[in-house]
Amino acid sequence: MLIHVAIVSDQLLPTVIPALMHRPKLVVLVASQPMAAKAERLRRVLEAKGCAVEIREQAPDARVDRIRAYAAHLAEDLTARWPGAELVFNATGGNKLMTLGFVEVFRERADRLIYTDTAHGRIEVIHDRDTQDAQPESMHDVLDVPSYLAVQGFRYSGSVSDDASRMAGIQARDEIAKVLADQAARSGGFIGFINGVAHRAMDEQGHELVQPVQRLNEAVHGEWRACFDRFAQAGLLKPEGTRTVRFGDLESARFLGGGWLEEYAFMRAREAGLFDVRMGVTGAWEGATSAKNEFDVLACHRNRMLFIECKTLRWDRRTEHDTDVAYKVASLGEDVRGLLGDTWVLAAQEPSPILRDRANQAGFQVLSPKHLSSLTGWLNLWKQGQS
Numbered sequence: 001m002l003i004h005v006a007i008v009s010d011q012l013l014p015t016v017i018p019a020l021m022h023r024p025k026l027v028v029l030v031a032s033q034p035m036a037a038k039a040e041r042l043r044r045v046l047e048a049k050g051c052a053v054e055i056r057e058q059a060p061d062a063r064v065d066r067i068r069a070y071a072a073h074l075a076e077d078l079t080a081r082w083p084g085a086e087l088v089f090n091a092t093g094g095n096k097l098m099t100l101g102f103v104e105v106f107r108e109r110a111d112r113l114i115y116t117d118t119a120h121g122r123i124e125v126i127h128d129r130d131t132q133d134a135q136p137e138s139m140h141d142v143l144d145v146p147s148y149l150a151v152q153g154f155r156y157s158g159s160v161s162d163d164a165s166r167m168a169g170i171q172a173r174d175e176i177a178k179v180l181a182d183q184a185a186r187s188g189g190f191i192g193f194i195n196g197v198a199h200r201a202m203d204e205q206g207h208e209l210v211q212p213v214q215r216l217n218e219a220v221h222g223e224w225r226a227c228f229d230r231f232a233q234a235g236l237l238k239p240e241g242t243r244t245v246r247f248g249d250l251e252s253a254r255f256l257g258g259g260w261l262e263e264y265a266f267m268r269a270r271e272a273g274l275f276d277v278r279m280g281v282t283g284a285w286e287g288a289t290s291a292k293n294e295f296d297v298l299a300c301h302r303n304r305m306l307f308i309e310c311k312t313l314r315w316d317r318r319t320e321h322d323t324d325v326a327y328k329v330a331s332l333g334e335d336v337r338g339l340l341g342d343t344w345v346l347a348a349q350e351p352s353p354i355l356r357d358r359a360n361q362a363g364f365q366v367l368s369p370k371h372l373s374s375l376t377g378w379l380n381l382w383k384q385g386q387s
Contacts, residue, residue: 045147
């Protein structure tokens with residue numbers, strides 16, 4: 001019988017990952033009073049994955065003599081209840097004093113002491129009773145997007161990409177999304193133009209197609225004309241005369257009005273072979289009664305998360321607007337991915353210097369239109385931990 005013991009701290013992923021990799025019969029969560037709510041969240045996540053969980057509450061988080069005594073009593077209780085069990089202590093969580101006290105005690109009583117090295121994607125073995133040369137274990141994928149979010153305290157409701165019929169539409173439109181990505185890299189003016197046409201066809205919230213017939217402000221020629229012909233061939237709109245178009249449905253207007261970038265990012269993430277990719281993720285944070293959040297694209301690979309926010313509208317040069325955007329992206333990104341992941345803003349029109357400055361300060365990455373054609377390559381670098 002395998003038993004994992006772990007101290008609960010603010011960062012829960014380093015406790016969850018080895019438990020889901022090793023699949024112990026029992027996970028014992030040691031929680032100080034401030035960590036009680038986090039321990040309950042961990043219990044829900046692990047039990048949903050089929051792990052039995054015990055919470056040991058009111059653990060001391062100060063006075064090393066009390067910490068040692070608590071750890072010794074816990075180890076004795078576990079070995080008495082399950083004689084012969086394989087006992088593993090995960091030394092990743094807890095404050096430094098708790099960790100030191102538990103390591104000191106469990107080094108003599110546990111079969112192994114492990115540490116979740118999230119920076120290098122491996123489980124280090126600090127101590128193994130049976131060998132002096134224990135090797136680190138590479139992490140493998142145990143967290144998909146919904147389970148990662150659950151660890152972070154977000155209740156996953158669903159995603160656009162969960163719907164088979166909508167997935168079929170996304171795949172059918174992918175060639176057009178590539179056309180738009182190419183145009184964004186070469187001519188930001190076209191993206192602004194088609195955005196404007198599509199948004200005028202919808203209501204302000206984008207919930208209804210209110211004016212499907214749209215007169216273009218100017219005639220289109222050359223590459224722009226070729227793009228409109230591709231849209232027509234795909235059934236997204238129909239030309240009526242030289243300067244008028246009719247949108248086929250709301251979904252087409254939404255796609256040409258900016259939805260294409262989300263679909264493009266989603267399909268390139270799948271193309272890069274990331275473990276789990278979801279588009280249009282919805283849900284709510286623990287404790288929220290009605291407020292819901294939506295994320296454009298979320299991807300998990302090797303138990304890291306990538307949050308991609310997609311922007312196709314022209315960036316406002318007003319400082320307060322770009323600051324608001326940066327704050328929202330940084331705050332949501334930090335909450336949803338924790339320490340094990342990254343946040344990207346994917347921009348179809350050239351980002352302002354203000355946004356780039358805010359991104360540098362807040363620690364998220366801005367990918368400009370010129371990066372769109374090489375997005376799969378960027379995603380592969382992220383997958384390898386190099387971006």
